[in-house]
Amino acid sequence: MKLLRKILFPMVPIYYAITWCRNILYDFGLKKSTSFDLPVICVGNLSVGGTGKTPMIEYLIRLLKDDYKVATLSRGYKRKTEGFQLADENATAETIGDEPFQFYHKFKNEINVAVDSNRVNGIGQLLKLKHLPEVVLLDDAFQHRKVKAGFNIMLTTYNNPYFKDTVLPTGNLREPRSGAKRAHIIVVTKCPKHMSYYEKVGFLRRINATNDQQVFFSSISYADEVISENAALQLNELKDFALVTGIANASPLIKFLKNKNLKFEHSNFKDHHEFSANDISALESKKLIITTEKDFMRLKQYKSLKDKLFYLPITVSISDGNKFNEAILNFMKSY
Structure with missing residues (x-):
């Protein structure tokens, strides 16, 4: 390259x-x-x-x-829908994109999350909502x-x-x-x-x-614990696990985990990776999977990973x- x-x-x-x-x-x-x-x-x-x-x-x-009253507007990269979409209870990473879905997952009752590749149209649609941002x-x-x-x-x-x-x-x-x-x-x-x-x-x-x-x-x-849909584990409790990343640069995360003396096997995918059936099949064989919050938004839809899938929160x-x-x-x- x-x-x-x-x-x-x-x-x-x-x-x-x-x-x-x-x-x-x-x-x-x-x-x-x-x-x-x-x-x-x-x-x-x-x-x-x-x-x-x-x-x-x-x-x-x-x-x-x-x-x-806050609204976010993103392009919705790699989503499988077109045009303006306003996130609701049916939203997924596939319908609005992984990063907007992360916003909705965290703040869904507090803000509006929308996607539109045409930002002018997107803002225009937001201004038509009953509760204006x-x-x-x-x-x-x-x-x-x-x-x-x-x-x-x-x-x-x-x-x-x-x-x-x-x-x-x-x-x-x-x-x-x-x-x-x-x-x-x-x-x-x-x-x-x-x-x-x-x-x-x-x-x-x-x-x-x-x-x-x-x-x-x-x-x-980075947080001192990893989180799933319904549980949390302290980092110092983790044994061998699979680290799965589909982000632009995983180096800071890898460095952080190694400095914690944690043992893991890293599966490094490209940014916004669309996980295939073979990818999921391989992950199903893992006992514990740690990933980023963005990747978690794409992987949480697979029920076979539910009890083993956790993400590491970050703050700025x-x-x-x-x-x-x-x-x-x-x-x-x-x-």
Whole structure:
């Protein structure tokens, strides 16, 4: 794969030019971008792969849901339905996608969860609901410029920050680095918990934020227990188990479990993997399966795995979290 990316390097200037021109057309109003009369907060990134968008959306849900009627809107990647879908008691990972289903599974009585690849239509449909949302959280829509979000949060990882990367197909960026200037907040995610002051200064210099931008650093915390539909097990109680992941980067999870001196066999699938009958058959032979929450949303439908399937919850902590919260709440108050 790495060799192929190097071979495709001559395509980089072409991809760069196309995405740069597209952004220019939106910047100068030559391509239409629709605004809405309610707060729209976009969470996204410049790169492909996992930067922590789902935990960030959940962070915002928890921050806002007690004071505002919150709706999330996602594309619903790899779902088997089309058009606008509003999650209800019949929703599954297949009907709305694994990440939206995770939002619904956690917050179903507190927020609206919707999917639509056409975000303009999706917000329009949400505004037709009997109980109108007071804020819409757009999941993975930084490049979806047909909607003009009122507030953009851009994520980039500590291990692979956007300023060290280049555009596809050789690099991982969906658009040129200059796209970061559209963000109101830039969050460096998956940082070490004890990131030094000098490291932060180094990142801030490379990001070179404008006067209108704020930069924050966040880290992931793993729980001390794994959870199933109706039970929980302490990590220190776990013996040999099968670790199953279908996410963009499982390295932090693997490192965490190894640091706990846990013994496991890892089955590593690509991001958003659709588990086949053979995959499920192989998993049925395992005594205990630990997976991510996103993968749990896809696997929980298989009754044969019910008593052996657990996931490890994660939470996000943000340095200067009060300042981050204040920025979001001030945006909400502006409406």
